[in-house]
Amino acid sequence: xxxxxxxxxxxxxxxxxxxxxxxxxxxxxxxxxxxxxxxxxxxxxxxxxxxxxxxxxxxxxxxxxxxxxxxxxxxxxxxxxxxxxxxxxxxxxxxxxxxxxxxxxxxxxxxxxxxxxxxxxxxxxxxxxxxxxxxx
Amino acid sequence: xxxxxxxxxxxxxxxxxxxxxxxxxxxxxxxxxxxxxxxxxxxxxxxxxxxxxxxxxxxxxxxxxxxxxxxxxxxxxxxxxxxxxxxxxxxxxxxxxxxxxxxxxxxxxxxxxxxxxxxxxxxxxxxxxxxxxxxx
Amino acid sequence: xxxxxxxxxxxxxxxxxxxxxxxxxxxxxxxxxxxxxxxxxxxxxxxxxxxxxxxxxxxxxxxxxxxxxxxxxxxxxxxxxxxxxxxxxxxxxxxxxxxxxxxxxxxxxxxxxxxxxxxxxxxxxxxxxxxxxxxx
Amino acid sequence: xxxxxxxxxxxxxxxxxxxxxxxxxxxxxxxxxxxxxxxxxxxxxxxxxxxxxxxxxxxxxxxxxxxxxxxxxxxxxxxxxxxxxxxxxxxxxxxxxxxxxxxxxxxxxxxxxxxxxxxxxxxxxxxxxxxxxxxx
Numbered sequence: 001x002x003x004x005x006x007x008x009x010x011x012x013x014x015x016x017x018x019x020x021x022x023x024x025x026x027x028x029x030x031x032x033x034x035x036x037x038x039x040x041x042x043x044x045x046x047x048x049x050x051x052x053x054x055x056x057x058x059x060x061x062x063x064x065x066x067x068x069x070x071x072x073x074x075x076x077x078x079x080x081x082x083x084x085x086x087x088x089x090x091x092x093x094x095x096x097x098x099x100x101x102x103x104x105x106x107x108x109x110x111x112x113x114x115x116x117x118x119x120x121x122x123x124x125x126x127x128x129x130x131x132x133x134x135x136x
Numbered sequence: 137x138x139x140x141x142x143x144x145x146x147x148x149x150x151x152x153x154x155x156x157x158x159x160x161x162x163x164x165x166x167x168x169x170x171x172x173x174x175x176x177x178x179x180x181x182x183x184x185x186x187x188x189x190x191x192x193x194x195x196x197x198x199x200x201x202x203x204x205x206x207x208x209x210x211x212x213x214x215x216x217x218x219x220x221x222x223x224x225x226x227x228x229x230x231x232x233x234x235x236x237x238x239x240x241x242x243x244x245x246x247x248x249x250x251x252x253x254x255x256x257x258x259x260x261x262x263x264x265x266x267x268x269x270x271x272x
Numbered sequence: 273x274x275x276x277x278x279x280x281x282x283x284x285x286x287x288x289x290x291x292x293x294x295x296x297x298x299x300x301x302x303x304x305x306x307x308x309x310x311x312x313x314x315x316x317x318x319x320x321x322x323x324x325x326x327x328x329x330x331x332x333x334x335x336x337x338x339x340x341x342x343x344x345x346x347x348x349x350x351x352x353x354x355x356x357x358x359x360x361x362x363x364x365x366x367x368x369x370x371x372x373x374x375x376x377x378x379x380x381x382x383x384x385x386x387x388x389x390x391x392x393x394x395x396x397x398x399x400x401x402x403x404x405x406x407x408x
Numbered sequence: 409x410x411x412x413x414x415x416x417x418x419x420x421x422x423x424x425x426x427x428x429x430x431x432x433x434x435x436x437x438x439x440x441x442x443x444x445x446x447x448x449x450x451x452x453x454x455x456x457x458x459x460x461x462x463x464x465x466x467x468x469x470x471x472x473x474x475x476x477x478x479x480x481x482x483x484x485x486x487x488x489x490x491x492x493x494x495x496x497x498x499x500x501x502x503x504x505x506x507x508x509x510x511x512x513x514x515x516x517x518x519x520x521x522x523x524x525x526x527x528x529x530x531x532x533x534x535x536x537x538x539x540x541x542x543x544x
Contacts, residue, residue: 277445282453285524302411306411306415309413312481317418385418385423
């Protein structure tokens with residue numbers, strides 16, 4: 001669904017300097033929030049599959065990834081850079097979680113929800129890694 | 137920013153029946169996630185204003201609303217209707233929080249971040265109330 | 273496990289008035305955080321049961337209850353009473369979620385994790401309802 | 409306040425093997441949840457101080473640390489070790505966030521809430537680092 005998020009306009013209205021490009025930052029935050037939603041939704045869809053017993057690892061990885069992406073989006077939204085190590089640490093943990101979830105979901109990509117979720121996780125992992133690189 | 141969320145495709149891939157219309161459900165979830173992000177961002181922008189001491193109530197209301205919208209989005213994403221009272225209870229709490237935050241932010245709508253956030257909260261309040269009505 | 277939480281000392285150090293009794297407030301917050309943890313843990317234990325396919329509703333209710341209790345604890349920790357309707361709305365939604373989760377877990381109380389979780393949810397439901405009553 | 413948490417009994421009821429010692433795991437989870445609560449509460453207490461304008465960095469660091477500790481507790485509660493890198497990544501990000509918050513709060517330890525919070529963060533940082541070491 002095409003959605004107009006307020007993330008970028010909100011960052012544009014931030015009254016002080018931000019060391020990162022606001023467009024790029026907004027894009028990463030939107031990507032994180034979308035990945036969190038995809039993972040929450042995928043865990044629930046897996047729970048509704050007849051073969052749920054074979055999807056336990058997928059469900060747990062989904063739940064971890066949803067929590068971690070959501071928290072990373074919040075940390076980035078407070079983007080103050082007062083201690084850049086906290087932001088970088090979360091981005092690294094998040095890239096790791098997204099990579100794990102993408103790999104897990106990719107194993108059952110015959111199920112559409114796992115296919116979409118794997119893709120969302122891979123996109124999110126790349127977004128995190130690119131932002132880490134941009135942070136210098 | 138225009139963003140293509142995976143919320144609707146994920147709900148379309150859900151392998152069992154959902155009592156609510158999937159398009160409408162996806163729209164409410166996207167609205168909730170956007171409102172959560174706007175409130176997190178508005179709290180942070182308020183913290184960066186020179187007049188922060190006058191924005192304390194706004195910051196607290198933003199933080200409450202961000203947490204409540206995020207949790208409501210998750211509850212809706214597990215949409216099972218096993219106990220519709222839980223979903224309805226959260227939607228009602230969320231509409232109340234959004235109304236409170238919209239009213240608070242509207243008082244400082246000369247600041248662009250509060251203006252945008254008030255609008256996001258009002259939109260989200262209406263989305264919650266309409267979904268409550270649709271749940272019958 | 274006996275744990276000395278910092279919840280009460282932190283509330284005692286709050287530099288302004290609180291309309292509710294601080295000891296009672298701290299107790300409810302601790303109860304909410306413990307219930308959130310029990311529900312997160314119960315969802316995970318259910319996922320590890322051989323009969324997981326019969327525990328789907330329990331897992332979802334656990335996940336909802338964990339999120340709702342956690343958010344209610346945060347809202348109470350910001351206890352400002354600027355808009356008491358938000359706090360009351362969350363307490364009501366939380367009591368509903370705890371009641372639903374207690375009822376669901378009680379159906380499988382032969383499993384120790386569901387027995388403990390049902391008890392934690394019932395305790396938490398009562399704590400929420402008593403605080404609502406105390407709020408007048 | 410002395411609180412009997414259900415964390416350890418819940419882990420004892422977990423129906424499969426856990427590679428880590430359950431007593432130690434429960435202790436770290438309780439420490440994380442207590443630190444999350446202390447940080448949420450400290451952010452709110454800072455907001456109520458007359459000198460709030462000088463506490464902005466402290467409030468943001470508190471909010472980050474609260475979110476990160478809460479998410480780490482959840483990830484540990486799903487302790488499956490299917491991908492130990494996700495758990496280790498979160499523990500490292502969490503230790504970093506706790507160290508940053510402890511250092512920030514320690515600068516205003518004349519305020520009792522910052523003094524208690526700094527201590528909770530330092531305790532939590534050590535708990536995370538010890539668990540990383542124990543994970544081998």
